Structure formats: structure tokens, C-alpha cells
Amino acid sequence: MPVIKKIFLLSGFIFTAAVSAFGKNFNAAYFGIKPDGKTLNTRSVQFAIDYISEKGGGCLLFEAGTYLSGSVYLKSNVTLNLEEGAVLKGSTNPFDYDRYQQGFSAFIFAIGQRNIGITGKGRIDGQGNKVALNVINNIEKGLINDAYTSGRASAEIRPMLIYFRNDDNVTVQNITFHNSACWTATYEQCRHLKIDRVKVDDVYYWNEDGMDIVDCSDATITNNFINASDDGICLKSQTATEACNNIYIYNNVIRSSANGIKFGTASYGGFQNIKIIKNTVYNTYRTALALEAVDGGYIRDVYVDTLIARNVGNLIFLRLGARSQGKTSNIDNVHISHVTGYISANKPDTGYEYEGPVEDLPRNISPAIIISGLPGAPVKNIFLSDISLDHPGGGDTFYANISLDHLNDIPELPAQYPEYSMFKELPSWGIFARHAAGLRFTNVSMKCRSEDFRVPIVLDDVAESSFLNITNTNGHKQVYQYKTKNITIK
Amino acid sequence: MNQFKKVISIVALIFSFFFANPLLAKDYKASLFGIVSDGITLNTRSIQFAIDYIHTNGGGSLVFYVGRYLTGSIHLESDVFIRLEEGAVLVGSLNPFDYDKDGVTALIFADNQQNIGITGKGVIDGRGDIVARNVLTNIQKGLIDDPSKNDRPYEYNRPMNIHFGGCSNVCIKGITLKNSASWNQTYDHCNNLTIDSITVENNVYWNEDGMDIVDCDDVKISNNYINTADDGICLKSQDFNRKCENISICNNVVRSSANGIKFGTASYGGFHNIRITNNIVYNTYRSALALEAVDGGTIDSIWVDSLRSIHTGNLIFLRTGERVAGKKSVLKNVYISNIEGDIPVSKPDSGYSYEGPVEDLPRNISPAIIIAGIPGSVISDVHIKNVKFTHPGGGDKEYANIPLQHLDRIPELASKYPDFSMFKELPAWGIFIRHATNVHLSSIEMDYKRPDDRMPVVLDDVNNSSFQDIAIRLSAKAIEIFQHQTQNVTIK
Numbered sequence: 016m017p018v019i020k021k022i023f024l025l026s027g028f029i030f031t032a033a034v035s036a037f038g039k040n041f042n043a044a045y046f047g048i049k050p051d052g053k054t055l056n057t058r059s060v061q062f063a064i065d066y067i068s069e070k071g072g073g074c075l076l077f078e079a080g081t082y083l084s085g086s087v088y089l090k091s092n093v094t095l096n097l098e099e100g101a102v103l104k105g106s107t108n109p110f111d112y113d114r115y116q117q118g119f120s121a122f123i124f125a126i127g128q129r130n131i132g133i134t135g136k137g138r139i140d141g142q143g144n145k146v147a148l149n150v151i152n153n154i155e156k157g158l159i160n161d162a163y164t165s166g167r168a169s170a171e172i173r174p175m176l177i178y179f180r181n182d183d184n185v186t187v188q189n190i191t192f193h194n195s196a197c198w199t200a201t202y203e204q205c206r207h208l209k210i211d212r213v214k215v216d217d218v219y220y221w222n223e224d225g226m227d228i229v230d231c232s233d234a235t236i237t238n239n240f241i242n243a244s245d246d247g248i249c250l251k252s253q254t255a256t257e258a259c260n261n262i263y264i265y266n267n268v269i270r271s272s273a274n275g276i277k278f279g280t281a282s283y284g285g286f287q288n289i290k291i292i293k294n295t296v297y298n299t300y301r302t303a304l305a306l307e308a309v310d311g312g313y314i315r316d317v318y319v320d321t322l323i324a325r326n327v328g329n330l331i332f333l334r335l336g337a338r339s340q341g342k343t344s345n346i347d348n349v350h351i352s353h354v355t356g357y358i359s360a361n362k363p364d365t366g367y368e369y370e371g372p373v374e375d376l377p378r379n380i381s382p383a384i385i386i387s388g389l390p391g392a393p394v395k396n397i398f399l400s401d402i403s404l405d406h407p408g409g410g411d412t413f414y415a416n417i418s419l420d421h422l423n424d425i426p427e428l429p430a431q432y433p434e435y436s437m438f439k440e441l442p443s444w445g446i447f448a449r450h451a452a453g454l455r456f457t458n459v460s461m462k463c464r465s466e467d468f469r470v471p472i473v474l475d476d477v478a479e480s481s482f483l484n485i486t487n488t489n490g491h492k493q494v495y496q497y498k499t500k501n502i503t504i505k
Numbered sequence: 506m507n508q509f510k511k512v513i514s515i516v517a518l519i520f521s522f523f524f525a526n527p528l529l530a531k532d533y534k535a536s537l538f539g540i541v542s543d544g545i546t547l548n549t550r551s552i553q554f555a556i557d558y559i560h561t562n563g564g565g566s567l568v569f570y571v572g573r574y575l576t577g578s579i580h581l582e583s584d585v586f587i588r589l590e591e592g593a594v595l596v597g598s599l600n601p602f603d604y605d606k607d608g609v610t611a612l613i614f615a616d617n618q619q620n621i622g623i624t625g626k627g628v629i630d631g632r633g634d635i636v637a638r639n640v641l642t643n644i645q646k647g648l649i650d651d652p653s654k655n656d657r658p659y660e661y662n663r664p665m666n667i668h669f670g671g672c673s674n675v676c677i678k679g680i681t682l683k684n685s686a687s688w689n690q691t692y693d694h695c696n697n698l699t700i701d702s703i704t705v706e707n708n709v710y711w712n713e714d715g716m717d718i719v720d721c722d723d724v725k726i727s728n729n730y731i732n733t734a735d736d737g738i739c740l741k742s743q744d745f746n747r748k749c750e751n752i753s754i755c756n757n758v759v760r761s762s763a764n765g766i767k768f769g770t771a772s773y774g775g776f777h778n779i780r781i782t783n784n785i786v787y788n789t790y791r792s793a794l795a796l797e798a799v800d801g802g803t804i805d806s807i808w809v810d811s812l813r814s815i816h817t818g819n820l821i822f823l824r825t826g827e828r829v830a831g832k833k834s835v836l837k838n839v840y841i842s843n844i845e846g847d848i849p850v851s852k853p854d855s856g857y858s859y860e861g862p863v864e865d866l867p868r869n870i871s872p873a874i875i876i877a878g879i880p881g882s883v884i885s886d887v888h889i890k891n892v893k894f895t896h897p898g899g900g901d902k903e904y905a906n907i908p909l910q911h912l913d914r915i916p917e918l919a920s921k922y923p924d925f926s927m928f929k930e931l932p933a934w935g936i937f938i939r940h941a942t943n944v945h946l947s948s949i950e951m952d953y954k955r956p957d958d959r960m961p962v963v964l965d966d967v968n969n970s971s972f973q974d975i976a977i978r979l980s981a982k983a984i985e986i987f988q989h990q991t992q993n994v995t996i997k
Binding site for chain 1: 537538539545546547549550551553554558577600602603639642643646648
């Protein structure tokens with residue numbers, strides 16, 4: 016980012032902060048909004064927002080109490096401030112929620128607004144598990160039509176807590192998000208987005224992502240704590256002409272029954288200039304860091320530094336796929352440094368509600384780092400340095416085995432939903448890289464806690480790469496190469 | 506209506522019976538849609554979903570069983586009936602923001618829909634007194650703009666219970682409508698409307714009309730009981746190009762702190778072919794029957810038969826006016842027969858909440874029958890026969906007096922809001938007629954309780970008229986009829 020741009024961005028934030036600091040406060044009670052948890056306040060809350068926005072902006076202040084509501088729309092220059100003890104509670108009646116243009120359903124919408132926010136130490140509780148069950152009731156009664164697969168209603172008709180789209184200057188701070196019926200909070204095509212000190216407590220139903228940043232630019236995601244039944248911090252790109260650009264993900268702690276920090280699955284446009292610094296991922300079923308370009312989009316200029324992964328299913332998963340035929344994706348210039356990873360021998364999210372589903376078996380515990388492009392479409396220029404990983408080992412040939420002379424048996428699966436476990440058994444426990452070029456690994460120390468028959472590193476169709484100062488505790492030959500070109504190992 | 510037209514309308518009636526009859530359509534229980542009867546859950550969106558669903562799936566009835574169903578504004582759609590079973594109460598939200606506003610505001614809207622209705626023995630309770638006060642609170646806080654005269658929010662900020670516009674084949678039957686914050690039920694530009702066997706209890710706030718029929722065609726209003734703070738059954742015409750026509754008002758009982766059965770005040774288009782038979786009006790502050798054409802419209806072909814007026818401020822008030830200069834109104838061809846009435850000495854609606862306001866004083870108790878045209882709009886062809894009424898009399902010229910030689914002191918007030926008391930003192934206690942022609946009264950028996958300084962009958966600018974068998978009960982004397990500027994008046 017050039018300095019000028021940085022200054023510009025910084026002054027933008029200062030301006031935003033100034034606006035919200037000097038805006039007028041309006042007490043919710045003034046608009047007849049009731050804190051009894053029974054009165055459905057939808058229309059009063061909406062009136063209050065419209066009123067404050069029309070009067071030049073300010074803060075709608077909720078003091079301690081439970082405020083029941085259906086869908087509301089945040090408007091320009093309005094901040095919802097939930098004080099400690101204030102709970103904005105979503106109605107359990109699915110009919111109390113709107114859908115945006117026949118698409119997503121949500122509790123709080125903001126569409127095309129500026130200078131908006133949700134702040135305070137209060138809580139937004141979607142009662143999402145109840146809403147979702149009521150949606151199912153309505154489907155089973157024949158009141159609404161829905162594909163309704165695996166006993167879940169489609170994601171679109173289950174309200175999220177937040178759906179912000181095409182907004183500028185958005186601040187979400189200190190709030191606790193609780194129990195959405197689907198993804199927790201989605202910010203799509205927003206600019207100047209700040210998500211700070213938010214607590215996400217969302218393990219009560221399926222598809223509860225911690226947050227979804229979709230085709231946003233100039234976003235900072237800092238100091239958040241996320242406990243989610245689906246992906247923790249998830250960047251998406253839904254639109255081929257848009258991208259996630261200039262995003263700063265710093266000092267977050269994440270627990271997930273899917274992936275900790277993920278790009279994708281939707282990856283139509285791309286992801287670029289993204290910094291992921293000093294984050295912790297723990298008790299997470301799948302990957303601590305998953306970067307997936309599978310819909311024709313790009314991932315480039317990504318910087319990850321200081322990532323601590325404790326008790327996770329997988330450490331790093333880079334995947335290039337082609338879910339729609341003919342759409343080539345690419346991954347280029349990803350820097351990952353100072354990573355500590357501990358892979359669990361057991362299911363890392365055991366005991367949490369809505370645990371990740373056990374699938375893709377039989378397989379021995381997958382390699383900690385998986386990098387997989389497609390034939391003719393390699394993942395490019397991946398810089399890994401100062402990585403320390405701790406794998407349980409214990410691979411057993413009688414349970415699953417891909418012998419090294421049968422690497423071609425590992426399927427490519429270009430159109431399959433990407434997950435680190437998608438290939439089932441892989442022939443290494445530390446690093447598996449396939450269809451890649453320009454891998455630069457330095458200072459990688461790998462530990463295997465119990466004997467594993469697999470080699471630490473397998474490279475298949477990898478070119479122009481170097482592996483410097485790679486150590487492992489397993490006695491086997493360290494690197495197995497197949498169809499490789501110009502590999503330096505020191 | 507010629508013979509052919511009659512046949513057509515009978516055929517249409519039979520068709521509409523089969524297609525609009527709620528008994529033939531499918532029933533859907535409210536609970537199917539998650540509509541909760543606890544009186545606490547706000548069901549607006551679920552009820553609306555249910556209506557949309559039934560409408561989309563070929564029509565039927567949304568049935569509410571016993572319980573209290575809280576809701577804000579809902580919009581009825583074609584082929585959907587709401588049926589409130591006995592014990593079911595549709596309860597209006599107390600929060601003014603839960604009501605939609607589209608020029609008017611209401612709990613139940615229908616806009617250009619066909620084959621709709623609200624039936625059953627249940628209740629719609631608008632809780633309008635509290636809603637109106639909450640509106641007032643919002644005005645005082647500066648949240649909404651409203652001129653709020655006399656400490657009442659404007660009508661457009663106070664929800665009615667029902668507002669149906671441009672609908673056809675509408676059936677309102679059996680239900681009780683209570684406590685609207687403004688007019689109770691308004692049907693505007695509707696045709697083939699039936700309002701039957703409903704109860705209206707509406708005495709908790711200002712402007713609570715019993716029902717307002719505005720520019721509707723083909724309407725039956727029968728067997729209803731109405732107790733309201735404002736006009737009971739009120740026909741209006743707000744559209745120059747439309748009128749209220751082909752309406753029958755039959756077998757209703759009305760109590761009002763304004764008028765019992767009224768045409769107007771809005772009377773831009775007119776009122777045509779209306780039959781008002783076998784109705785009772787009681788404890789009513791103003792007129793039992795008020796026909797007012799004051800906005801350039803025409804009242805024509807009106808039949809009133811068998812009207813009992815018990816304890817009302819006035820019996821019959823016919824009025825033309827000119828509220829907008831240059832817009833001449835017409836009132837003609839009115840046939841009134843078999844009327845009984847008594848006018849009390851005290852305020853007829855005293856003791857009811859939201860009593861009518863005491864005004865237009867000083868005046869002695871106004872004449873029972875007032876027919877008052879204006880010079881440019883003379884009332885014509887009025888036939889009144891078989892009328893019996895009792896007046897309290899007691900007119901005292903020390904209190905108020907219009908001497909007979911000064912009838913010109915009675916103002917014309919062409920542009921004033923019309924009411925039987927608008928002229929203040931009048932010089933008769935029985936019948937006062939001014940600016941009328943072709944008026945024919947016969948078999949009128951009048952009675953008074955106490956001696957009265959005024960004449961029984963005063964005619965001023967009345968022409969080509971006849972008065973036959975006009976008598977004071979138990980009096981052998983011929984009745985005194987004072988005439989001023991009359992021509993061709995026969996008295997027998």
C-alpha cells in the first residue's frame with residue numbers, strides 16, 4: 016500500500032470516529048422501544064433508525080434489558096449502541112424476517128449506507144436455533160418451499176444476524192454476537208469496514224460462520240474472539256468483478272468446528288493484499304489457515320505472520336480448484352511466517368455443540384500442510400518460513416495407505432468442495448505439495464509424536480522450489496519427490 | 506332500474522353468492538401459520554403471511570379460534586376471509602408504529618381486492634384510546650408531525666379498524682368491532698358490499714364513526730347494532746365522479762353521540778337510490794336522520810320507512826349547503842314515512858363516554874324536523890307521511906328568541922359545517938322548513954310536554970307544497986302554520 020493511500024485511509028477512520036463520537040444519543044425508550052423481551056419492537060426500532068438518520072445522525076442507545084425485534088435496516092449516520100446488559104433479541108418467528116432481493120435473510124440489514132455502526136458491550140442474540148427449527152416446521156407444513164436437504168433449511172431463508180451490503184464506513188465494535196440461524200455476520204462489498212473487539216459465540220446451529228467478509232475493501236478485523244460452529248473468519252468473493260482487497264486481520268482468537276481463517280469457498284473474483292498477523296486458532300476441526308481459489312478467482316499478495324494453531328485438524332491448506340469448468344483460478348505470492356501448529360490426534364472440536372461432521376474416511380491423520388494446485392495450473396510463489404509443527408503421527412498402513420509409487424491414484428477432484436481432507440489418504444504426515452511452483456520453505460521444524468509409516472514431505476509435480484533448514488523428528492527419508500524439477504534442499 | 510337491469514343484478518347476486526360464500530372455500534387455522542393466541546406475541550407478519558398464502562393457494566378462510574391475537578396492520582387479499590370464531594379477539598397493537606399509513610391508517614386494509622370478508626362471532630378490538638394517546642405522546646416528543654388540534658392527533662395518524670378501498674364482493678358479518686382510534690370501518694369505492702349482523706362498540710375516543718360508506722355501489726347494511734361516539738351509519742361521497750348508490754340500510758339499531766344515520770358531511774358526488782327501512786336510533790345526541798348535500802353533490806331518490814327514534818336530539822335534518830363557493834348541491838326526491846320519535850329535554854347521550862360537545866347555544870330545543878335549503882340550492886320533492894313525535898317544548902323567549910317578523914335574522918350559513926343546531930335558535934318547535942319546494946307532509950302527529958313560546962310549524966320561502974292532517978296530539982284546534990314568503994302552499 017503506498018503511503019499516500021495509507022494516510023488517506025487513516026484520515027478516513029479518524030473522520031468516522033469523529034462522526035460517531037459527536038453524534039447525538041437517542042435513548043431507545045424515547046421511541047417506545049420496550050426492554051421486556053416480549054414486545055416485538057421491529058417497527059419502533061425501524062422508526063427510531065429512520066428518525067435519527069433523517070435528523071442528521073446519532074446513536075440509538077439501548078440500556079440494559081431485552082429488546083425483541085424482527086428485521087431492521089440500519090441507515091446512514093446511525094450507530095446502534097448496546098450497553099452492557101442490553102440484548103437485541105431476534106424474534107423466533109421466521110415471518111418476522113425480511114430477505115434481501117429474494118436472497119439472504121437477516122436480522123439487521125444495512126444496504127448502501129454510510130457511517131454506520133453497532134457498538135457497545137451488549138449482545139445480539141438471534142435465537143437462531145429456534146428460528147431455524149421454526150423454518151423447518153413451516154417447510155414441513157408446506158407453507159414455504161425449500162430444497163431442505165440433510166434436515167436443514169437452505170441458508171438463504173435462515174436469518175443471519177448481520178447483512179451489510181455496499182456500505183461505506185462501517186464500525187462494529189465490542190458487541191457479542193450470539194446464536195444466528197445461519198452465518199453470523201456478512202459484510203458484502205463494503206468499504207472502510209472496522210470489526211474490533213467483537214465476541215462471536217455461535218455454536219447453536221449449522222453454518223454459523225463467525226464472520227463473512229465478501230468482496231470488501233479496506234477492512235480491519237482486529238482483537239476479536241470467535242467461537243463458531245462453521246468457519247471462523249471467512250473471506251469470500253461472490254462476484255467475478257469484485258474482490259476482497261486491502262484487509263488487515265490482526266490479533267484475533269478463533270475456535271471453529273470448520274476452518275479458523277479461510278478464503279473461499281466462493282472465490283469468483285479474488286483476494287489480494289491481505290495481512291493476517293498475530294492470530295490464534297484453537298480446538299478447530301479443520302484447518303487453521305485455508306486459502307482456496309476454486310471458482311475462477313485469484314489469491315495474491317497475502318501475508319501471514321505469527322499464527323498460533325493449537326489443537327487443530329490441519330495447519331495450512333492452499334487449494335486451487337475449478338468448480339466450474341473452464342474457469343481457471345490462481346494462487347500467487349503468499350507469505351507465511353512464524354507459525355506454530357499442534358495437530359490433534361483426536362477430533363479437535365469434540366464436546367462443542369454442532370461439531371464438524373466426521374467424513375472423508377478412511378484416512379490417517381492428514382499432513383499438517385497441504386498445498387494442491389491442478390495439473391497445468393500450479394500454485395505459485397509460496398513463501399513459508401519459521402514454521403514449527405507438531406503432528407500426532409500414528410499413520411497405519413492397514414487402515415489407509417497410498418504407496419509412494421501410486422501417487423497417481425490420488426484424485427485431482429477439481430470440482431469438489433475443497434477441504435484439507437478431500438483427498439482422503441495422503442502419503443505424507445508433514446507436508447504434501449502437488450502442482451506447485453516457486454515454493455520457498457525455510458526453517459521448518461516438524462515433530463511427529465508417534466511413529467508414522469509415511470514420509471514427512473511429498474512433492475508431486477513441484478518445480479522451481481527450495482527447502483532450506485527443514486528438520487523433522489521422524490527417522491524416515493525426509494522428502495519424496497515425484498515429477499519434480501529444480502528442487503533445492505539444504 | 507329497468508327490468509333488464511334487475512335481472513342482470515339478480516343473476517350477479519346468485520353468482521356472487523356461490524363464488525364469495527366463505528362456506529364453500531377451504532378453512533385454514535391461524536395456528537397452522539404460527540399465529541399465537543397469547544395476546545403478547547405480535548402476529549402481524551404471520552397473519553400477513555397466512556393471508557398471502559391463502560390468496561396464492563386459491564382462497565379460503567383464515568380461522569381464529571378462542572384467544573387474543575395481537576397484530577399491527579394487515580392487508581386482506583382477494584378470495585381470503587378472516588373468520589373470528591366466538592371468543593377470538595383480534596387485538597390491535599398499542600404501538601402506533603405497528604400501523605401502516607397510506608393516506609389513511611388502519612388495522613385491516615384491503616386495496617382493490619375481490620371476494621373478501623371478515624366473519625364470525627369474534628371481536629376486533631383496536632384499543633384505539635390507548636393507541637391515540639400513544640400517538641399523542643409521539644407528537645409531544647416531536648417524533649411525528651401533526652397539527653394535533655384540541656389535543657387529538659389528526660385522523661390520518663389514528664388507525665381505523667377497517668379500511669377497504671376499491672374492493673368488490675365484500676362481506677362483513679357477525680363480528681364485533683370495538684374501540685378504533687378514529688373512524689371505525691371505512692369502505693371507499695367498493696361495490697357489492699354486505700355488512701350484516703355486526704356489533705359496533707365504539708365509545709373510547711373522538712371521531713369514532715360506526716361505519717363509513719364512501720362512494721360505494723350495491724351495499725346492504727342490515728341487522729347491525731351500533732353504539733358510537735361519532736356518527737352511526739354514515740354515507741359519504743368524496744369523489745366528484747362517484748356516488749353512494751343502490752344501498753339498503755335495514756333493521757339496524759344505532760346509538761350515537763353525533764347523528765344516527767347520516768349522508769355527508771363529505772358530499773361531492775352524491776347519494777342515489779338508497780332505502781333506509783325499519784331502523785332504530787336511540788340516545789343519540791344529534792339527528793336520527795341527517796341528509797346533507799353541502800359540497801356540490803346530489804342527494805336523489807331516497808326512501809326512508811319505519812324509523813323509530815328514541816331519545817334523540819333531533820328527528821330529521823335535511824340540508825343543502827355550499828361549502829365551496831360555486832358548487833351547487835341538490836337534494837330532491839326524498840320519501841319518508843312511518844316515523845316515530847321523541848326528543849328529550851336533557852342531553853340525549855349524557856352518561857356515555859365521549860359525549861357530543863355542547864355547542865350552538867343559546868337555543869331552545871330545536872324543532873324535531875328541520876328542512877333547510879339555501880337560496881341557490883332549494884330542496885325539492887320531499888314527501889313525509891305518518892310521523893309521530895314528542896317534543897319537550899318549554900321554549901322560552903327570554904332565553905332565546907327569533908321573532909316571526911324577523912325570520913331574516915336566521916343566518917343562511919351556506920358554507921358552515923351542517924348540523925341541526927347550526928342556526929342556533931329557530932322559531933318553531935315542531936317543523937321548520939326554509940328554501941324548499943314541492944314539500945308534501947301528511948298525517949303528522951306532534952306532541953309537546955310543556956308549553957312553548959314558539960310556533961309548531963314555520964315555513965319560510967316554501968313553494969308548491971301541501972300540508973295535510975298536521976295535528977297536535979289531543980288538540981282539537983287546527984294547527985298553526987306560520988308562513989313567510991310562501992307561494993302555492995295548501996293546508997288541509
